[in-house]
């Protein structure tokens with residue numbers, strides 16, 4: 189599904205990613221943890237194609253294609269989805285309009301007709317139940333005036349409607365209360381599938397109690413300094429990040 | 442003293458040559474004479490007049506407009522196509538003349554009176570000219586000396602009119618270079634309410650000049666929901682004054698949309714003269730090519746406890762030029778005034794130009810006044826978000842431009858009106874997705 193090889197990227201001349209290696213196979217769930225400023229969001233932005241990052245070395249292969257050569261929309265149309273750490277508010281664009289435009293963009297790439305109005309509504313209603321969102325949110329502008337937790341749920345709603353092949357969730361659990369965390373986690377779990385891979389960036393073990401990852405990676409100072417299974421996350425919760433820094437290099441997945 | 446010798450026009454001669462409505466009314470004749478004297482003294486405003494600094498009437502003064510129109514008619518189906526509202530009373534002015542035949546004014550609701558200017562003048566003495574300043578640099582004097590038609594609308598006390606009224610002013614290709622001087626008088630009596638859309642449109646690339654003054658008088662607790670859609674050809678001049686006087690507890694909601702014209706200028710004046718009166722003064726301008734649009738608004742909070750809320754937005758492309766000047770004047774003793782104003786501009790090209798200026802004059806101390814203006818491009822974060830959801834760059838840009846503009850229409854309470862106006866905006870700015 190996704191193969192990241194020796195990825196180096198910098199922002200404004202400052203190197204942030206310093207040789208990331210990671211392989212994500214279909215159906216796998218990977219968690220990325222690591223201290224603030226380690227480069228986790230940078231990695232997800234580079235994968236999604238945001239401007240302003242310069243890839244200086246390495247490559248990213250997604251479903252056999254060179255991902256870094258594609259425009260952001262081409263990546264999205266091919267099934268790459270990024271749930272943003274800080275979702276933006278878009279005045280004047282209603283949620284339902286966005287969902288439909290996004291779904292049709294994917295369908296167009298897949299050679300399908302625009303979605304039928306009734307099928308679309310049924311799909312959206314169904315997915316809203318999954319994240320326990322009220323229908324009134326459909327007619328509100330994207331994220332405008334949403335609470336922090338509502339914005340995060342809205343990202344998962346978009347994911348649920350678009351059914352991506354590779355979902356990268358950047359701290360979707362941050363800022364959620366305990367109930368909302370469970371709802372979002374259940375939503376994401378429900379979307380777990382054999383042909384879908386999920387990369388979750390998180391600071392907390394809590395999320396991983398709900399969605400048990402196949403792999404846990406620690407990203408620190410632009411490198412994956414340790415990889416393991418779910419036990420690694422528990423270890424981190426107990427002892428913090430300081431001990432992994434001392435780990436020898438090369439223990440990456 | 443003749444200040445504007447550099448601009449000369451034949452408007453004065455036209456006034457002598459023409460027979461205008463109400464010539465038998467002494468008070469009106471006096472008013473027209475006064476206006477003429479004012480015009481002879483000052484002519485058209487030149488750019489050295491502060492309020493006209495960014496808008497030149499030089500090319501208008503050189504056009505040589507005609508004041509005589511051939512009678513024209515229009516297919517009813519074509520008319521339905523031009524109108525913005527489906528379910529509305531329709532008052533049609535075509536090439537400067539009211540057309541009873543094209544209008545739809547049968548079975549007016551009780552309490553609603555609609556007349557063309559010539560018929561409404563008899564009872565207009567207490568209203569006509571009362572809301573505007575004849576001496577203000579601009580075209581109020583020309584309009585007063587030459588006004589030949591318009592809508593006179595009155596709503597009786599206590600009546601809420603359910604169907605909206607569309608004043609449809611059409612310029613056709615039959616009469617090129619026609620100047621129309623229109624005067625609309627809108628009076629809503631106590632506790633009454635009505636919705637009015639002023640809609641100015643050209644068929645084909647007609648060259649012309651619309652000079653309109655709309656006067657609004659709102660009695661106690663009256664409500665006027667007012668919309669203006671100016672959508673004339675790119676060869677058209679549109680110069681308008683819209684002025685209201687509001688009594689206690691009255692509400693005026695107005696939304697002024699400028700899409701067309703070579704040159705469009707609006708002077709909008711809200712006078713809050715009674716306590717607890719409120720005005721919402723919104724506007725949207727979309728200009729491209731060589732278009733020029735200038736909105737000058739002024740709100741006078743003359744007494745305590747009045748509120749105003751103003752949002753103007755603009756989208757500029759090509760070599761267009763837009764001007765926004767928003768004055769808010771809080772008079773001495775107008776305590777507890779609550780006023781907010783914003784002007785936001787989206788620039789889509791490098792060669793367009795915006796001059797925006799809020800002007801607050803506050804002579805009371807216990808007031809809340811907020812204002813701000815912004816000029817910017819499409820937000821890169823918004824753009825990336827939409828692209829990361831699969832929309833291609835062109836579609837994402839179009840959608841964001843449309844969204845920026847239509848945002849101001851979301852403040853319109855009536856759903857059919859909001860829809861009708863959004864549709865017009867969408868034709869101009871396709872959402873693109």
Ligand SMILES: Nc1ncnc2c1ncn2[C@@H]1O[C@H](COP(=O)(O)OP(=O)(O)OP(=O)(O)O)[C@@H](O)[C@H]1O
Pocket residue numbers: 199200204222223224225226227228229230231240273
């Ligand atoms: N556009 C930018 N300009 C300058 N510095 C940047 C930019 N984007 C990221 N950085 C820097 O890169 C580093 C990594 O940031 P990033 O957002 O990837 O961290 P993170 O691991 O996601 O942290 P957090 O856990 O706090 O979300 C930080 O030091 C940040 O300041």
Ligand SMILES: [Mg+2]
Pocket residue numbers: 228229230273358359
């Ligand atoms: Mg981050």
